[in-house]
Amino acid sequence: MIAPQELTGMILAGGEGRRMGGRDKGLEPFAGLPLVAHVAKRFDGQVAELLINANRNQEAYELFAARIIEDAEGGFKGPLMGIYSGLRAANTPWLLVAPCDTPALPNDLVARMTAGMGDHDIGVAFDGERLHPVVALLRTSLAADLAATLAMGERKIDRWYARHAWCKVDMSDCPEAFANLNTEEEKLRLEYALAKAAKEAR
Secondary structure (H helix, E strand, C coil): CCCHHHEEEEEECCCCCHHHCCCCHHHCEECCEEHHHHHHHCCCCCCCEEEEECCCCHHHHCCCCCEEECCCCCCCCCHHHHHHHHHHHCCCCEEEEEECCCCCCCCCHHHHHHHCCCCCCEEEEECCCCEEEEEEEEEHHHHHHHHHHHHCCCCCHHHHHCCCCEEEEECCCCHHHHCCCCCHHHHHHHHHHHHHHHHHHC
């Protein structure tokens, strides 16, 4: 098992939010809190340090993490650049990443990801049908290899993962937890569904 002191958490919030009209998705309100706050709760007390990868509104994000890190290169180069920036910034052997727009992630995400790794270098959440490549646990020693990959112009996460010893981490019992919000409509729909489920659970 990977102990909390060996693990850095990072929330990816560095995108352009194009499908939300260019708004900063992580700061969009959801059930009374910014989206990023819901994701940050999944790491609370379970990692040595929580980072947020953000390329704008850094002061707003400082409320939710120990450190805010920008992409190592400007120009919104995609999530693989965000992951590289986290691997480079982490002070632990492992980095667990999750996107800012997945507010329904399982509360035991950290425990499940670390338990599902085996001897692999990368673990990727799998909901039974689809992989979720930006919900992943990675050895930070992969930073140099990823730097070289990015320098060659590669931006596809799955192609870089395929070069390493990676595994699926089974999350097939909760596929709905990985709903990511790209539009205002998706946000409102999930907000309603979660509020309804919470009411029924009372």
